[in-house]
Amino acid sequence: MNSIDPSLTYAGQGNTAWNNYLKQLEKVSPFLGELSERLDMLRRPKRSLIVDIPVIMDDGTVRHFEGYRVQHNVTRGPGKGGVRFHPDVNLDEVMALSAWMTIKCAALNLPFGGAKGGVRVDPSQLSRRELERLTRRYTAEINLIIGPQKDIPAPDVGTNGQIMAWMMDTFSMNAGSTVTGVVTGKPVHLGGSLGRVKATGRGVYVSGREVAAEIGLELKDARICVQGFGNVGSEAALLFHDNGSKVVCVQDHSATLYQEHGIDVPKLIEYMQANKKIQGYAFNDEISNDAFWKVSAEIFIPAALEGVIDVDVAQTIDAKLILEGANGPTDSDADEILTERNITVVPDVICNAGGVTVSYFEWVQDFASYFWTEEEIYQRMDAIMVKAVHDVWHKSKQAGSTMRTAAYIVACERILNARKERGIYPG
Structure with a gap:
């Protein structure tokens, strides 16, 4: 893809990652008023x-x-x-x-x-x-x-x-x-920050908790499927498990595990850390990789690579809430199907933002040469995440849009207003 021309519009370019971004950007344009004239600066x-x-x-x-x-x-x-x-x-x-x-x-x-x-x-x-x-x-x-x-x-x-x-x-x-x-x-x-390793997974939990409350989904005993069991997936799974949810299915590069009554997440994390994979944790609970998306659950957490939720998955997945722990796990056509099926998606740009939030804290601490405790880190992170989730949720209700489009509206308004006020050099 080294010859890609970023000035091309998305039409006819296929389902590449960049093309999916451009499609998402186009959905925002009708909501931006006069700022839509400046949207071209985000297309390249x-x-x-x-x-x-x-x-x-x-x-x-x-x-x-x-x-x-x-x-x-x-x-x-x-x-x-x-x-x-x-x-x-x-x-x-x-x-x-x-x-x-x-x-x-x-x-x-x-x-x-x-x-x-x-x-x-x-x-x-x-x-x-x-x-x-x-x-x-x-x-x-x-x-x-x-x-x-x-x-x-x-x-x-x-x-x-x-x-x-x-x-x-x-x-x-x-x-x-x-x-x-x-x-x-x-x-x-x-000069690193306490809390950084667990921050992205914690952000998935915090954003999921807030949106679940908005849609009336009780987290106690809610069934959860997690794809990817690295830093993000394992920490999110642990926090949901510790707060009363049932993690019924976990998938990584080696295997897919399913337990109807819930997996013991702390023990699985211990096994994974020792073996670098989940395969073999419980042989009688292993199912096929394709079966992951067919498990019935209230919440799915794709926390691996992009593009895993395609049209076929979107048409059959049995869920109420999808928390995008990975970047770009849902392609644009699948997104529309999930919306039609009334499945709420907390988009990656909000859901997995705990990592960049604590990275911001690390950057600030490095400048100051003064470092916060882990408790302070999580308090500050949770406050920023909760506000961002509710800003996006309320914008989605106001605009009558998905949370993904709402996140783009909020973000584009901030970026394009900043550019408008800064102007263009030379004038």
Whole structure:
């Protein structure tokens, strides 16, 4: 997808991630009044960088990897968004993820724009030294456009706190001083924030709790299915479990587990941490992967990769509420079907925003060199998440729209008004 032209409209372009974003954007236009004339600024990224990353492998050979950093919009503040190491990374995907970060930060009213990065690589196939060399060279290649006041990367699929530490160190070596605020999601002893690892999953729970109350769904004994059991899915599952819900089905890359009376989530987390997969936890409870979307439950939480809820799934899923823990898990055609079937979707740009909210706290703490307790982090995060969810919910009622469209309305109004007031340089 490296030749994609961001100026193209979505018509006829297929169900790519970027195309789905553009379709979502078009649905907002009728609600924006005179601001709709400025919507074109969100139909293309501000800056897209493609870099070649040569890496000396352990056997002495040199391999080349392709990397990206896209800054979609920085009208309201520096770019913010993760770095993904995955063999399927491409420019179309990174553009879309950066755009969703723009919407997410504005919908949460955080002082950031949207950005995203990635390298097309399978990190599991690299040694630790090869992974470090890859990370440091990638950081050096995008060094010109990142920084605490420019663009702040964070972990995403295939990356973690160690990779952020290498990125921070590489940037600092080039700057001539330690610059902790260039990335978030760092180890706590290097300027990271308490609560960051669990923040996204906690945000899924908080947003789900608030919307469930609005639609009259009682969480006690509510059946829940969770796809993806990493940091996001496992923490969301644990919080729902601890608050009286029944997690009846869990799926990861290795297996799908189903227990009608509810899975013991703490024990499953313990097993997964020891074995790096859920397969084998209870052999008699394993079902086929395709059966996951056929389980009857009140709440589904897709917390893996994008595009998993397609038209076929949307037509058959038996649920009242979908909480998008992953980025872009529902394609646009499926979205319309879910709406017709009266299934409420809490969109990714709100539902999984706990991570970027605590990343914002980390950025603030790095500037101040003063750090909050985990309890303070969660109190502040919950307050921001609850307000954002209710802002979007009330906008959806006012506009007669889905929560996704409402989130885009709220976000676009904030971004486009900011651009209107800033003006265009040179005038």
